[in-house]
Amino acid sequence: xxxRTIEKYKATTHSKHQLPVAENVLNRQFRxxxxxxxxxxxxxxxxxxxxxxxxxxVMDLYSRKIVGFQMSERMxxxxxxxxxxxxxxxxxxxxxxxxxxxxxxxxxxxxxxPV
Numbered sequence: 001x002x003x004r005t006i007e008k009y010k011a012t013t014h015s016k017h018q019l020p021v022a023e024n025v026l027n028r029q030f031r032x033x034x035x036x037x038x039x040x041x042x043x044x045x046x047x048x049x050x051x052x053x054x055x056x057x058v059m060d061l062y063s064r065k066i067v068g069f070q071m072s073e074r075m076x077x078x079x080x081x082x083x084x085x086x087x088x089x090x091x092x093x094x095x096x097x098x099x100x101x102x103x104x105x106x107x108x109x110x111x112x113x114p115v
Contacts, residue, residue: 032062036093041101056080058087067091
């Protein structure tokens with residue numbers, strides 16, 4: 001018998017970068033008082049027969065509902081912005097929304113204001 005190691009996943013996080021790290025505005029305050037006050041985002045990836053598929057989701061912390069998402073073959077800033085844009089168009093928040101991510105390099109936490 002002989003063992004064989006198979007790579008199970010592709011590492012996509014690069015934490016040793018020179019980009020600025022955004023302040024943690026959310027500061028573990030995970031219980032907003034109403035919908036559309038705090039949205040959190042993250043990127044995950046799924047192995048498919050055609051390669052990796054990246055999925056960004058936007059979740060409303062109040063309802064724990066996914067309010068926006070986007071998929072792409074590439075993990076880019078545009079992928080995150082498109083998911084956030086879809087959430088904004090679907091939810092139409094009337095006030096400011098705190099957008100919090102894992103502080104990765106694609107998009108830093110921001111305050112979203114209605115136009």
